[in-house]
Amino acid sequence: MDSREDLTARARIRDAALRHFGEHGFDRATIRGIAATAEVSSGLVRHHFGSKEALRDACDAHLARMVSEINDRVRADPAPGEVNYVSVSLAAVGPYRDYIRRALVEGRAEPLFDKVVELSADWMAEADKKRSDRPVVTRQARATVSTAMALAVTMLHEHVSRGLGVDVFSPDGEDLLARVLLDLHSHPMLSPDEAAAMRARLPGKPRKRR
Amino acid sequence: MDSREDLTARARIRDAALRHFGEHGFDRATIRGIAATAEVSSGLVRHHFGSKEALRDACDAHLARMVSEINDRVRADPAPGEVNYVSVSLAAVGPYRDYIRRALVEGRAEPLFDKVVELSADWMAEADKKRSDRPVVTRQARATVSTAMALAVTMLHEHVSRGLGVDVFSPDGEDLLARVLLDLHSHPMLSPDEAAAMRARLPGKPRKRR
DNA sequence: GTCTATATAATGATAGAC
DNA sequence: GTCTATCATTATATAGAC
Numbered sequence: 001m002d003s004r005e006d007l008t009a010r011a012r013i014r015d016a017a018l019r020h021f022g023e024h025g026f027d028r029a030t031i032r033g034i035a036a037t038a039e040v041s042s043g044l045v046r047h048h049f050g051s052k053e054a055l056r057d058a059c060d061a062h063l064a065r066m067v068s069e070i071n072d073r074v075r076a077d078p079a080p081g082e083v084n085y086v087s088v089s090l091a092a093v094g095p096y097r098d099y100i101r102r103a104l105v106e107g108r109a110e111p112l113f114d115k116v117v118e119l120s121a122d123w124m125a126e127a128d129k130k131r132s133d134r135p136v137v138t139r140q141a142r143a144t145v146s147t148a149m150a151l152a153v154t155m156l157h158e159h160v161s162r163g164l165g166v167d168v169f170s171p172d173g174e175d176l177l178a179r180v181l182l183d184l185h186s187h188p189m190l191s192p193d194e195a196a197a198m199r200a201r202l203p204g205k206p207r208k209r210r
Numbered sequence: 211m212d213s214r215e216d217l218t219a220r221a222r223i224r225d226a227a228l229r230h231f232g233e234h235g236f237d238r239a240t241i242r243g244i245a246a247t248a249e250v251s252s253g254l255v256r257h258h259f260g261s262k263e264a265l266r267d268a269c270d271a272h273l274a275r276m277v278s279e280i281n282d283r284v285r286a287d288p289a290p291g292e293v294n295y296v297s298v299s300l301a302a303v304g305p306y307r308d309y310i311r312r313a314l315v316e317g318r319a320e321p322l323f324d325k326v327v328e329l330s331a332d333w334m335a336e337a338d339k340k341r342s343d344r345p346v347v348t349r350q351a352r353a354t355v356s357t358a359m360a361l362a363v364t365m366l367h368e369h370v371s372r373g374l375g376v377d378v379f380s381p382d383g384e385d386l387l388a389r390v391l392l393d394l395h396s397h398p399m400l401s402p403d404e405a406a407a408m409r410a411r412l413p414g415k416p417r418k419r420r
Numbered sequence: 421g422t423c424t425a426t427a428t429a430a431t432g433a434t435a436g437a438c
Numbered sequence: 439g440t441c442t443a444t445c446a447t448t449a450t451a452t453a454g455a456c
Contacts, residue, residue, distance in 0.1 A: 009421075027237035030449065041423050043403035046451070048421090062212045081267060107368030117373055127399065135397075137390050144373030145390045152362035153355060157332075158317030163327055172378030178412055180347050180355045187406035188398045193339065202388055219439075251441050252432090258439090262432070288424065 010048045012038040018059050026056060026106075057178030060078040060103065063096060069117045075122070097169075101155055113147065120147045133192065136199070153177065220258045222248040228269050232308030236266060236316075270313065273306060274321040281325050284333070307379075311365055323357065330357045343402065346409070363387065 007015070020029040031052055035042040049055040066068035070093065093100060103109035121143035128139065135142065153160050157168050164180075166173045190198070217225070226247035230239040241262055245252040259265040280303065303310060313319035331353035340402065343350065363370050367378050374390075376383040400408070 017271055025237065027235065031451095032449075042450090043424075043452090044422055052450070101315065104369065105311065110369065110372065113366070113369040114373070132398065135393055136248050137386065137393055141374055141386065141390050142394060144370055145387070146394060147373075148366045149359040149363040149394075151349050151366065152358040155315055155365050156358045156361065157325070159314065159320065159323040160354055160358050162320065163324070163357075164351055175412065176347065176351065177355070177411060180351050182400065182405045183345055183347055183408050184352060184356060184359075185399040186402050189340065189395040190392065192396050195392045199389060202385065241433090250439095253434090254440055255443075256433070257441095303431075 009038065009040050013040060013045055013048060013055075014058055014062055017055050018062075018096055018099050019055065021059060022096065022100075022102065025102055026052075031055075059099065063093075063100070063103075064111060066096075067093070067112045071119065074119060097154065101157075104151065105155060116151070117143050117147045120150070139184050142144060163183055219250050219254060220250065223250060223258060223265075224268055224272055228272075228306055228309050231236065231266065231269060232310075232312065234375075235312055237360065241265075247263055254379050270319055273303075273313075274312070276306075277303070277322050277325050281329065284329060307364065314361065315365060326361070327353050327357045330360070349396065 016034045020034045022039065023029075024033075027093065028039055029044050032042045034055075035045050038045075045055065046104070049058055100109060100112065104113060117140075121139050124143050124146070128135070153168060160177075161167045161169075161173065164173060164176055166176060168177050169173065223244065226244045227239070230244045230247065233239075234243075241255050242252050242263075245255050248255075255265065259268055290393070310319060310322065312324060327350075330350055334349055334353050334356070363378060370387075371377045371379075371383065374383060374386055374387060378384065378387050
């Protein structure tokens, strides 16, 4: 959260909003509470942002900017074939995790999701080179679903933590999670033959690549 | 939603609450709105459930009962090696999709999640028989993460729909999604060697199975 | 840019009649 | 079991002073 104490009031309000929205959700969070955290009056919040909705929009926009920067940094980074492209992004985005989680399930923060899909597609393009059979669906489609799956653990972290017996955001949890993901990602649920058979049994007419 | 018109007022309120909570979220949903949908007075809601929170608890409990029934039905069903165990559950639970989605991301509806994990673990036990190498993590752990991933598309359906270019809950979307999942599940992201190499590079000390 | 004070509107909870 | 009426709280939005 920019960690400096001498931020403009506007920035302090925005950061406070990010925290409150993340912690309590948009509805439960109050302008007064945000103002208190930012150490300003509720009137000033209105002066700068106009309304609660607009304040949320400002939060989304700020996050999108940040994600763009992270995106560039990850791309520049030479770390090859890292499955953890999502973990990396999420780590960088750490303090905003709660906010992002809520935003995503509410269908907001589109630029954020789409950036991660791009990243995933890049990685997948590499993997596709080693692949013998031609994919039956576009890379974009596979990257999208793959991204959703990669975000699932974060989205459902309470349940995953319960199932794993350890908080997934703790060091132990991260370690265990990494091992689980490694196992899952190296052991396909279906053989190519099984997949083909199931695909043949699909109700819809055979369709074009989309 | 039990679809009968002649339900007890209590049941009508509960069903209306399920819809309102799902559509608008718990905070935004109002007792008055729920009462209106159920065609009763707001006073009666209080009479039957005491408070908004208690009403939500009743919704969760009702859903848990339903899921248990679905669970039993799926288990009894001879459909073998169906990847779609989640789709099946979700289809049966269709009208409550929005409610479930919100409940899950808020860390609620534990019994629901845990039941699906059980189902997933059962299916995985079958798959493990065909497996040569010994998994490095418990089946419970793998089933948990796997379940979270399987639920991801539902959780993030707006974003997935946007990425796919088609509503995932439409017939076309379901068809495309099925093909994507088939492709993803039959093409591991990592080879066993790669996975082993990455596991070796993991920071934590090698750990016991958990 | 920043504050205080107030208007206005909803909502959850409650009490009590039928 | 069901309703009407009302209270008390809380939050956003607003207006205007410094």
